[in-house]
Amino acid sequence: MPAPRIVVLAGGVGGAKFVRGLRQHCRTVWPDGQGGTTALITVVVNTGDDLWLAGLRITPDLDSLLYALAGVNDTARGWGRAGESERVSGELTAYGVGWPWFTLGDLDLGTHIARTALLKQGLPLSAVVERLSARWPLGVRLVPATDDEVETHVLVHEDGEARELHFEEWWVRTRAKLAAERFVQAGAESAQPAPAVAPALAAADVVLLAPSNPVVSIGTILGVPGLRDALLATPAPIIGVSPIIGGSAVRGMADACLKAIGVATSADAVGRHYGARSSGGLLDGWLVDRSDAAVVEGLTADGIPSRAVPLWMHDDTASAAIAAEALALAER
Incomplete structure (x- = not known):
């Protein structure tokens, strides 16, 4: 198989872990001889968490992916920069500015200040993300789902x-x-997909739905007008990875989000929520954890070819193995 063009739809921390694993797998299978990969990986990132705070534009999911791929993220907390200090946040709290329970580290604030300055100069968010990403050799292209404030x-x-x-x-x-x-x-x-989204999907060999929150990460991406249509128009197979293992969310509080839309917290329920592409849904394939192997037969019978594989992303090696399984299912 030649080096593929891969598009990933992803949210924050879970999406970052998956994309790091995908990047590692692609570097192994399609090396460029310089420590990178000849595979083209585009990550369409949720922007629904974005907000204005203390005069700054904050983009939590984009930053989680940026820091994780750059290798400067705080792995203990799971978010933010490693080696952070929080002196500026303390000063903001003393002045009664911002949210005292939403702490921004000093290094993180540097990113927010740079982003805000570039936005104020008139650059769209996608161009700003490209500028910020150029600081580190990420090995993937990060693209916001939309340049508009949604x-x-x-x-x-x-x-x-x-x-x-x-x-x-x-x-x-x-x-x-x-x-x-x-x-x-x-x-x-009044929003529309960022300019790079539709071309990337049209040219893709594989599209992957990361094990991100299906409601407020993947669901929010798909809620941008025109984006779902662009996804369904791609000739590439669409493979999803379950964010639910053994009836529990892998990270965060996805169960609270699923409850709000009437979807059970289970790997098969989320797979059916996305739906079979052959019946107007999204999925050409679905990975569930081995602990959920019992649902594979039913999902496959419903038009969602599924496989049970280990889905815990304990480290990059485990995440790379999951990415390999997703690509293998797409190839089939």
Whole structure:
């Protein structure tokens, strides 16, 4: 198989782990002789978590992927930069600016300041991401799902009143303990995919759905007007990796998000939520964990060819093995 053109739809930390593994696998199978790969990997990243805070444009999922691929992420916390200090956040809190429960590290703030400055100069987000990515040899191309400001909001009841919270406030401040009644993509009605998205999907040999949150990561990407159509128009096989193992979310609180849309927290329920491409859904194939092997036969009978493989992303080697299985299923 020649070096493929791969498009990945991904959210934050889980998506970053998967893409690191994919990059490692591609470097092994299709090396370029310089420590990289001849495979072309484009990652379409969720921007629904983005927000303005203290005058800065924050892009949590793009930054998680950027830092992880650059090897400068904080692996202990799972987010942010390694070796961080938080003096500036302490000063902001003292002045009553920003969210005291949403801590931004000093190195991280450097990224946000640079991004905001470039946006204020008139650059679209995709061009800004390209500028920031050029600092490190990432080995993949990061592309925001949209250059437009489309933010995920959550409708909840708090203290007896109906409220609409930014997703990050619901996720970080409340730890998703307030029942989500509905997710809203504020600004989506006038948005469109970033310019590089449709061409990348049209030219792809394989499209992979990372094991990211199916509601507020992958679902938010697909909610950008025109993006789902561009995905369905690709001639490439679309292979998904389950973010649910043994009835539990691999990371975060995806179960709270799935409950809000009436989908069970199980590998087969999420697979059926995405649907078989042969029946108008998305998937040409679906990977589940070995602990969920019992659902493979039923999913396959429903038009979603599935395989049970180890899905725990303990390290890059394990993630690379998962990526290899996804590509193998696509080739079949």
